[in-house]
Amino acid sequence: MTCVERRLQDADRLDRIFHPEHLAIVGVSAKGFGFGGGILMSLRQIGFEGTIYPVNSRGGEIAGMKIYKSVDEIPARIDFAIIAVPAEAVPDALDACRRKGAAGAEVLSAGFSEMGTPEGIALEERIREAAGRGIRVVGPNCFGIYCPRSGLTLLPGPDLSRESGAVAFLAQSGGMAIDFSHIGKWMGVRFSKVVSFGNGADLREVELIDYLGDDPETRVITTYTEGVEDGPAFFEVLRRVTRKKPVIILKGGLSEAGGRAVASHTASMGGSRVIWEATLRQCNAVQVKSLWELAQTSMAFAMLPERVYRGITVAGGGGALGIAACDAAEAFDIEIPQLEPAITDAIMEILPKPGSSAKNPIDVANPHVPPHILKDVLLTAAKDEKVDLQILIQLFYHYKPMALFSGQSVKAVTPFRELAAAVEEVVAVTGKPVILVAPNIKQGLESLDIEEMLREARSAFLERGIPVFDDLDDALRAVSHVSRYRARKEALERQT
């Protein structure tokens, strides 16, 4: 078999893992307790599309399904298995699944190398041996795979989105995998695949990034990495894959204390901050500093055209907001250029007076400027050649007094749907993206109605393809990540 043939075969096996038609869950108690029962219920709740075969040596029934006494008893060839038996029974379970045709299995069970005991380390070695006999293993000590298209879900993930999208996420940490999957659901990040690979006895970041680099379902690859097994291979695959699509990396454990914590979490090596950061930069990987930044950056890469955004406009109510925008933009190497005098004049014609200003940042003077005026402002500002992208800041909570005055709810009086439609049109006409920033300064118990309205507003904008951020700094940082990645990619392309 040639190298290319083997890679194709590997990819084919991974495809079967992510989209299994026949799935065994090994270690399902009839009482529904434990990881096995939990993942079974999650899969039924999320609507997994294949056939599930629960397995437990005691047999019985669960939720109207027959429990098979062994993997061998399953009356079909299986594609994938979820294994939740005690650690010492895992290697045999893997062999049984392999004999039943499984391309792979995820091992949710803990009790391996993360224990730091000789027994745990030996058991993990036996998993690796079982994998070597011809079954790919995700885990052990992981939360498994989430694939919205097939309906596979993470261990405690019955309520994740079934909408498929452009972003893949790889993490050793199960907590990170489930947290990002939840954040993505409301932040507008849709996933192709999420893999929590825990101790990574077999499948790990290098091979998975390689696979995702060619995966047509994935446009943006993201990872949370505590430590890598094979540094040179990791950086080599990054260098290669970032020429095709962005790879966003949250590296945990770069501090001295963090490295110590990594060791007791997943037993891998942390590594020096300076070396990591320099190497990631050389590979044109996008390094982020927190899970929130990872999520925001993923949204930006998934929703914005991949371009270099040099100049932007910032439009919103309040002079101090505009000043804050300028200060933040400078920190992220983004320019807020003065608009052409003719364009400034045209915007001033549109805006209410006094109090407005249209040099850029554009101060629209009051928070109740109606959507059709904001639309005209954005359409006019986009005519300036120096403008690549526009940010609209909306302080929607200012509609609350209007709601109280009119006896209506705040979501009834806030014109966020009209504004979302107007902004969508602006983007279509100008070809320049618009981002919404909608902060909330009213987070008291008496303002839950504002929170509800803001969440509906977020959905309305996201549905029309407009990225939404709570905070201007976060928006600018995310845009700068897209810009820098694209600029460096172009520079590398020119070199070759």
Place this chain on the structure above:
Amino acid sequence: MTCVERRLQDADRLDRIFHPEHLAIVGVSAKGFGFGGGILMSLRQIGFEGTIYPVNSRGGEIAGMKIYKSVDEIPARIDFAIIAVPAEAVPDALDACRRKGAAGAEVLSAGFSEMGTPEGIALEERIREAAGRGIRVVGPNCFGIYCPRSGLTLLPGPDLSRESGAVAFLAQSGGMAIDFSHIGKWMGVRFSKVVSFGNGADLREVELIDYLGDDPETRVITTYTEGVEDGPAFFEVLRRVTRKKPVIILKGGLSEAGGRAVASHTASMGGSRVIWEATLRQCNAVQVKSLWELAQTSMAFAMLPERVYRGITVAGGGGALGIAACDAAEAFDIEIPQLEPAITDAIMEILPKPGSSAKNPIDVANPHVPPHILKDVLLTAAKDEKVDLQILIQLFYHYKPMALFSGQSVKAVTPFRELAAAVEEVVAVTGKPVILVAPNIKQGLESLDIEEMLREARSAFLERGIPVFDDLDDALRAVSHVSRYRARKEALERQT
């Protein structure tokens, strides 16, 4: 009059301004429109404790109160006036208020130097002249004064807190003043005085900081500054006052574009980033980068003992969280020291197994560890001499499945009240502060119940004096501001 006598007289005048018994509102339309009618309604709603005298040349009545046709007609000596007449009528109104005994007045009206017109600049000069005849002026082009103790409030501030507290805030920008006042309400920052001074024709930051430095109601001074009139005087007062209490400064307009935006917002000069940052550091002022950081840092200074916090513990569920904590702590010069082996062992005795770890960060392994166990963990960890402060991360949203399972609401099943009581006891027993970090990854429309629970939890902790943050990075940054201020203050005291 000696210099000391004059300062005492000035302070006495400012006290009358912040706590007026007799207040004129000049420019109240009987129809209730405009700034005058708005501030009148706000003052009644918030429960201003003095007597209000509405004034309008047409007379009439508003909300059951007589409107006086002129300031001269008011049948009492007034302490303070709120002026909301058209710009050109402001100087005469100030003279009338002065004759009626007013110590000061705030001018909400716009139309002065911020217009950039010769007329506007000349009118502002006339305000300065009127002030020179013996009445202190806040504004023009401002939102006025908020003083919870007396019930004075900002222009659109009918719903601010009446609880008085340690933090004073000074801002040219009315938007910043109202935003911080609202954020403070739910974030647990209570104010002594908030002053939006707009164009600052008379009273400005230098004199106000000087006054607040001696104000027994104020322990923490905060400002949003776009530009200062007299740089040397500003830095001199900072240097002097920071020896007594912290001064936290958000400086807007440090970037090139930001400086341009400052010019069109309040017509003051921005200034170079390098010079500002170096000078603020020399003065031991605390520089923050955003309104959110300003609010969080104010909370930390108001709620934490002023100490140098060198070593901290971080306890919470999930290994990845602990690693993120270490990485962030390093960036803020805070140490997360390994605990003494005996203490680690004692904590391991208490914690559920497997999955927990107690070297620091302390991984409590699951998000449902009950309050009494967490209390024991914190009590035990505090015994280590290297620990000055403890951070408890709680992922309260994990109680949602439990709520669904038991048919109760999420706020009924989440033991945040018990935990708040337990943490308060830990602080009392150990003398070492504890901070709660409660992130929320579930911000979808279907999770408003989690948001409500988290807001109640925030209140429960704040009421017991425990600072609460959404995000660990924010908490660490706020702690580091307190530490650095205190360390530098001690160093300066040793020098003199």
